[in-house]
Amino acid sequence: MTLRPVLIALLLPALSGAAFAAPQPFDARALVTLDRVSSPTLSPDGRKLVVAVREADFEANKASTGLWIEDLFARDAAPPVRFTAEGFNVNSPAFSPDGASVYFLSAKSGSQQLWKQAVAGGDAVQVTNYPLDVGSYKLAPDGKSVAVSFEVFIDCTDLACTKARLDQKAATKATGQLYSQLFVRHWDTWADGRRNQLYVAPFGDDGLAAGEPVRISTGIDGDVPSKPFGDASEYAWAPDGQSLVFSVRVAGREEAWSTNFDLYRGFVRARMAPRNLTAGNPAMDTGPEFSADGKTLYYRAMKRPGFEADRLALMAMDLRSGKTREIAPQWDRSADGIKLSADGKAIYTQAYDVGTHPLFKVDIATGAATKVLAGGTIGGFDLVRDTLAYTRDNLKSPAQAFVARADGSAERQITQANADVLPNLTFGDYEQFSFKGWNDETVHGYVVKPVGYEEGKKYPVAFLIHGGPQGSFGDNFHYRWNPQTYAGAGFAVVMIDFHGSTGYGQAFTDSISQDWGGKPLEDLKKGFAAAQEKYSFLDGQRACALGGSYGGYMVAWIAGNWPDGFKCLVNHAGVFDTRIMGTNTEELWFSEWENGGTPVQVPENYEKFNPANHVGKWKSPMLVIHGQLDYRVLVEQGLASFSAAQRNGVESQLLYFPDENHWILKPQNSVQWHDTVNAWLKRWTAE
Numbered sequence: 001m002t003l004r005p006v007l008i009a010l011l012l013p014a015l016s017g018a019a020f021a022a023p024q025p026f027d028a029r030a031l032v033t034l035d036r037v038s039s040p041t042l043s044p045d046g047r048k049l050v051v052a053v054r055e056a057d058f059e060a061n062k063a064s065t066g067l068w069i070e071d072l073f074a075r076d077a078a079p080p081v082r083f084t085a086e087g088f089n090v091n092s093p094a095f096s097p098d099g100a101s102v103y104f105l106s107a108k109s110g111s112q113q114l115w116k117q118a119v120a121g122g123d124a125v126q127v128t129n130y131p132l133d134v135g136s137y138k139l140a141p142d143g144k145s146v147a148v149s150f151e152v153f154i155d156c157t158d159l160a161c162t163k164a165r166l167d168q169k170a171a172t173k174a175t176g177q178l179y180s181q182l183f184v185r186h187w188d189t190w191a192d193g194r195r196n197q198l199y200v201a202p203f204g205d206d207g208l209a210a211g212e213p214v215r216i217s218t219g220i221d222g223d224v225p226s227k228p229f230g231d232a233s234e235y236a237w238a239p240d241g242q243s244l245v246f247s248v249r250v251a252g253r254e255e256a257w258s259t260n261f262d263l264y265r266g267f268v269r270a271r272m273a274p275r276n277l278t279a280g281n282p283a284m285d286t287g288p289e290f291s292a293d294g295k296t297l298y299y300r301a302m303k304r305p306g307f308e309a310d311r312l313a314l315m316a317m318d319l320r321s322g323k324t325r326e327i328a329p330q331w332d333r334s335a336d337g338i339k340l341s342a343d344g345k346a347i348y349t350q351a352y353d354v355g356t357h358p359l360f361k362v363d364i365a366t367g368a369a370t371k372v373l374a375g376g377t378i379g380g381f382d383l384v385r386d387t388l389a390y391t392r393d394n395l396k397s398p399a400q401a402f403v404a405r406a407d408g409s410a411e412r413q414i415t416q417a418n419a420d421v422l423p424n425l426t427f428g429d430y431e432q433f434s435f436k437g438w439n440d441e442t443v444h445g446y447v448v449k450p451v452g453y454e455e456g457k458k459y460p461v462a463f464l465i466h467g468g469p470q471g472s473f474g475d476n477f478h479y480r481w482n483p484q485t486y487a488g489a490g491f492a493v494v495m496i497d498f499h500g501s502t503g504y505g506q507a508f509t510d511s512i513s514q515d516w517g518g519k520p521l522e523d524l525k526k527g528f529a530a531a532q533e534k535y536s537f538l539d540g541q542r543a544c545a546l547g548g549s550y551g552g553y554m555v556a557w558i559a560g561n562w563p564d565g566f567k568c569l570v571n572h573a574g575v576f577d578t579r580i581m582g583t584n585t586e587e588l589w590f591s592e593w594e595n596g597g598t599p600v601q602v603p604e605n606y607e608k609f610n611p612a613n614h615v616g617k618w619k620s621p622m623l624v625i626h627g628q629l630d631y632r633v634l635v636e637q638g639l640a641s642f643s644a645a646q647r648n649g650v651e652s653q654l655l656y657f658p659d660e661n662h663w664i665l666k667p668q669n670s671v672q673w674h675d676t677v678n679a680w681l682k683r684w685t686a687e
Contacts, residue, residue, distance in 0.1 A: 023426045025451040025488035028674030030425055031479065032667040033058050035417045037399045039092070040389040042382045043099040047073050048119060049389050050083060050093045050102055051401045051415060061668045064089040067104060069119070070414055072387070072403060079416050080401075084117065084124060092136065092232065095119075097143040103127070105134060114146065114209070128201065128209045131163040135196055136225055136232040140241045145202045145268075147235060147244055148213060149225060151194045158212055162194065182256035186586050187228040188629040188661035196223040198235060198246055200268050216266035219273045222248040226261070233337065236288040243267045245277065245297060247286040257588040259308055261286050263299060277317065278324075283310065289338040295319055298327075298347065300335050306593045307513075309470035311506040314338070314347055314362060328367035332505045333360070339383045341406065348388075350378050352503030355432055355444050355474040359390065359408075372408040377476035389414075393477040395448065395484065396427040426451045428487030432475070435530035437523040438499055441508075445527050446473065447535055448483045448493035460542040460685035462486040462493050463528060463566065467549030469500045469516065470509050480663055480670070481548065489678045491685075492538050494531045498523035514596050516550075516578075517557045517609030524554070525562065542685040546570030546677065549633060549662065553578075553611065556641055559622060560614025568684035570677055572625040573633045573662050576640040577612040579603070586631045615644045621651035623680045625673065627660030653680065 024030075039052040049070045056063040067090055068080035083102065084090055090104040101116045108115070109126055112133040117124040128134055128148070135149040152162040169192075183191055197220070199213035217224045224246045225234040235246035245265050251258040261284045266274035278285040283302040290297055297317040302310035312334045314327040333351035340347060347362045359373040359381060376394030383389075386406045393399040398418065404411040430448040437443030450459045464483060466473040473481070473495035483493040497504070499519040500512025511519055532540045545566045547555050552574020559569055575581045582591040582599040592598055595605040607613060622645050626638030638654070645652035655676050657669055664673045 023424050026425045026427050026484045027488045028485050028671045031482055031485055032056055032670045034398050037391055037401050037415050037417045039380055040382050040391055040401050041093045042384040042387060042389050043095045044097060045099055046384040046387040049414060052093060056667050058667050061666050065091060067093055094139055130159055132159050138232045141237055141239055142241050145200055148199050148201055149196050152197050153193055154195050154221060181253040183586055185631045187631055196225055198224040216244055217274060220248055220250060222250040224248045233287055236290055238290055239292060239294040245288040257592055259284050259306055259589050263288055287338055292344050298338050306589050308590060309509055327364055328362050328369055330367060331369045342385050348383055352472055354503055355497060394475045395430045398477045427484050433534055435527055437526050438519040443523050443527060445496040447531055448487050450490050450492050451488050458539040459492040459537055461538050462491040462681060463543055463545040464493060464495045465545060465547030465551035465554045467551045469512050469550035470502055472497050472501045472503050485674055494528060496524055496527035513594050514605060542567060544568040544681045544684060548572035556611035559620055560611060560617040563617050563619050566620055568680060569620050569622040571622055571641055573630055575633055576637045578610045579606040582606055584634050615648060618645060618648055618650050621684055623653050625655040627657040629661040632662045
């Protein structure tokens with residue numbers, strides 16, 4: 001499972017036989033061309049493991065994903081072998097209930113459809129052939145049908161109706177779109193009236209989907225799964241295969257400022273409207289999972305409506321009585337998912353925890369939470385019987401797939417992705433540290449040494465500020481904000497998990513709301529000072545601050561409120577004017593919660609920490625970066641920052657991407673982003 005030779009040649013210039021002449025510092029070109037391992041999926045007997053591997057084609061400026069398979073009981077130690085053929089770009093692998101086949105989604109036929117391939121060998125077979133793309137799927141427990149989602153016009157009675165409307169719209173010369181309510185656009189896409197809806201399709205005797213699928217979410221004016229990033233984890237089959245429970249936000253004209261997702265139960269054969277199971281909770285309910293006997297529904301729930309970063313608690317519902325209880329009310333972490341243990345007595349879930357992302361086991365009866373896998377970041381995972389499969393990465397290593405016993409013991413690495421490349425790349429060592437931040441409360445951060453570090457030498461600093469703002473710069477291998485790209489360019493890196501970060505208790509996360517420029521700025525100042533005191537190799541006089549989203553906002557805030565702090569600034573997709581943000585971002589609940597209301601209701605809150613009000617104090621050189629398709633923080637915010645800097649005589653540049661959203665995703669654009677940023681840092685930190 002290695003990079004193709006042409007990609008290796010792109011990464012590292014000096015080949016000498018089978019080995020390179022010397023290790024090379026890690027950089028953006030290595031970052032975007034590394035193979036990426038994900039989606040570990042176990043067969044029902046726990047013997048076979050399938051993983052997805054994304055391979056980048058740098059010259060074509062795209063990537064494709066294939067599946068690889070491993071027999072965990074094989075006596076040899078051979079690595080996984082390719083399962084899907086070259087040319088298949090796939091996602092969402094799942095074993096059939098009998099373990100004989102692997103299902104996946106692929107657009108190999110021209111549209112995204114469901115395919116399957118026998119584990120024993122043979123070619124992939126297309127299972128569905130619908131006029132619309134299959135957005136997600138989940139196999140029924142007996143393997144005789146499948147739940148699938150499509151993006152449809154909800155008043156259409158069949159899939160052909162939606163296809164006909166789309167064709168008709170494509171043929172018309174008038175391009176105007178009339179809207180009556182929000183969302184008019186979301187993330188990077190303008191709305192066209194379609195919703196994700198959930199259907200069930202039976203399999204015929206030939207194992208292929210037969211006939212028109214039956215809609216399960218009938219009458220639901222919402223998206224199942226949610227947009228823009230929802231997936232099949234938002235719905236679940238009952239063990240008897242007669243019903244599904246799904247999470248959906250039905251908010252009508254209030255959708256753009258609502259976080260109220262409810263769990264609905266829809267029945268496969270009964271012609272009745274889905275029933276709301278969680279109407280009593282006005283906040284988010286999601287991630288359903290049935291007990292083996294079908295009597296209990298487990299799920300995750302928030303408590304505060306309108307707050308997207310509220311703690312996701314583990315919940316249990318008795319489906320006969322409808323009574324609910326929180327499983328681990330004393331566990332002050334936010335659960336990322338649910339997998340039940342083989343005996344049904346525990347829930348396995350990941351959660352951010354003090355700059356890491358471990359796997360926890362939570363006892364359902366007592367609520368006791370214990371770490372099963374710690375260190376770095378546990379990504380996707382699967383659990384079958386006594387076998388855990390998962391990915392793990394950290395600040396010096398991209399994800400690899402591992403297996404272990406259900407208690408975390410007997411861990412062994414399964415994949416050796418990038419084995420031809422990683423030994424020839426050099427990464428900076430890193431260390432977590434802590435200090436007294438706002439109100440003398442403990443705050444954590446990471447320091448990464450530059451590649452080629454020499455004792456007694458001082459190095460310029462890249463001071464990274466994470467977004468969210470309820471997020472974390474933790475011990476993980478990030479593909480957009482990877483500190484090793486700066487370490488490879490000769491910079492030491494400092495990252496602070498300021499007040500508002502996740503993984504330190506919900507009160508810590510809550511503390512940033514209505515205080516964007518207060519506690520976090522104090523933490524950043526104290527954290528940078530503490531890092532310089534602890535690590536003598538940090539040259540605080542040659543430092544630049546850079547961040548994206550909220551991190552970009554903080555860069556703009558620093559420009560006017562810590563104007564002598566840094567030699568230069570990098571503002572990616574940052575908020576310049578919080579008042580305008582309150583009405584032109586697409587997810588209005590975010591700004592309204594963070595500011596305590598709308599700009600009309602609490603205008604003073606929007607002005608209290610508004611970077612636009614402090615432009616007169618700007619003097620640090622600023623590089624501004626923005627994508628045209630960014631509807632979370634509109635490109636006009638970036639243009640305003642650049643215009644303000646230019647008009648006030650501040651050295652500045654604008655890097656504009658007409659084809660990117662809030663993130664920079666295309667491989668060559670990512671390299672251009674990093675090259676531009678590093679050139680800016682080097683320009684202003686040169687001795």
